Amino acid sequence: MPESDRSGLPPRPVRMIATDLDGTLLRDDKSVSERTVAALAAAERAGIEVFFVTGRPARWMGVVSEHVHGHGLAICANGAAVVDLHQNGRILEVRPLERPEALAVVKALRDVAPGSTFAVELSTGIHYEPDYPPFHLDAAATVAAAEKLLSEEWEGANQPVLKLLAHNPRLTPDDFLALARTAAGEHGSFTRSSPTALLEISGLGVSKASTLAHCCAERGIAPEEVVAFGDMPNDVEMLSWAGTSYAMANAHPDVLAATSARTVANNEDGVAVVIERILAAQSPAR
Structure with a gap:
């Protein structure tokens, strides 16, 4: 089970945030709240990469494409595709089911x-x-x-x-x-x-976790430097791989069992709540 300190915050500086979309980053009406938009932008300004990691196909990524900063990459179709959201969801890598x-x-x-x-x-x-x-x-x-x-x-x-x-x-x-x-x-x-x-x-071995691990390895990012968020069974492997992981309050029981940390529900901006705490903890003392 991923680790965190008693406050629920990761024990090491965070270099990547990996978040599911539906039921996690998105509210139930499929919107991205202003608070979440601001938190994502602040994370990237602080040098933390943000990866959207979703079961959605690339053609359904318009819901977050305008909120992409930095690299603009996303993992789609449960790890089967890495796409560039700065290029209208162009597929860069495929891990197919034969x-x-x-x-x-x-x-x-x-x-x-x-x-x-x-x-x-x-x-x-x-x-x-x-x-x-x-x-x-x-x-x-x-x-x-x-x-x-x-x-x-x-x-x-x-x-x-x-x-x-x-x-x-x-x-x-x-x-x-x-x-x-x-x-x-x-x-x-x-x-x-x-x-x-x-x-x-x-395909065998294809998951959100395995593709995220590949993308992190390319960037020299260790699992302990990754914070992940999710709510459904297709998130479990990713949440188990990441150094720190948060289950949404609305998560499936399997997700709750796979994580040690919790945040509030997607409709209450649970991802943004944690990002704000991480940034506050990692910011230099004034």
């Missing part, structure tokens, strides 16, 4: 969880099955069976698969996740961030 592995997941889940439907998130957009729930419909999407969408013969086969999504209306979210990991965990990394039974499947 199509044979995705097909193996589809087959396994059709067998053990009847009624499952699938969507395929490519670097260029999302495509889904006819019965996949209308979470975010896309007029440009191809609507077809997952087996076709993952076929090497399909016209989109030249684009890497960032993640596979699987929905099941008959299982609870946590039960579906546990079942899927047992049935197909050898083919990919399974997690979830939705309140519904919607799973997100990435």
Whole structure:
């Protein structure tokens, strides 16, 4: 479990803040509060890099793109893509889910969880099955069976698969996740961030944590110099990796179990509250 001192603040100077978006940095109405905008800007002025680390695809990053300072990089699709928000979300690095592995997941889940439907998130957009729930419909999407969408013969086969999504209306979210990991965990990394039974499947070893670790290593930043924030199961590995991590008051029980520090809920600007305390603690005495 990540460490912090008795005040909840990190024991070492902070060089990076890594924060989830939905349910964490963003309020429930998907806005970024003025207080949070100010805190992010102050962190970057103090020389602390800020990484947005999210399950969202690059095309959904407009909600925070105007609040990006410094490097402008973000980790999207649960670690499958590193994008440049200064260049309209241009994808710089991809860690794909290989199509044979995705097909193996589809087959396994059709067998053990009847009624499952699938969507395929490519670097260029999302495509889904006819019965996949209308979470975010896309007029440009191809609507077809997952087996076709993952076929090497399909016209989109030249684009890497960032993640596979699987929905099941008959299982609870946590039960579906546990079942899927047992049935197909050898083919990919399974997690979830939705309140519904919607799973997100990435390539083996791909997670918010592994991609964040790679980005930090490139910058010579140690885990002990990272503070992370999150609220859902897809944040657990990142929160466990970071030297100091905070669970939002509204967090899933698995997140609360993985962290030693807490902050107030996303609607109360919990990330900003901690950033302000960190900056106050690290500022030179006057």
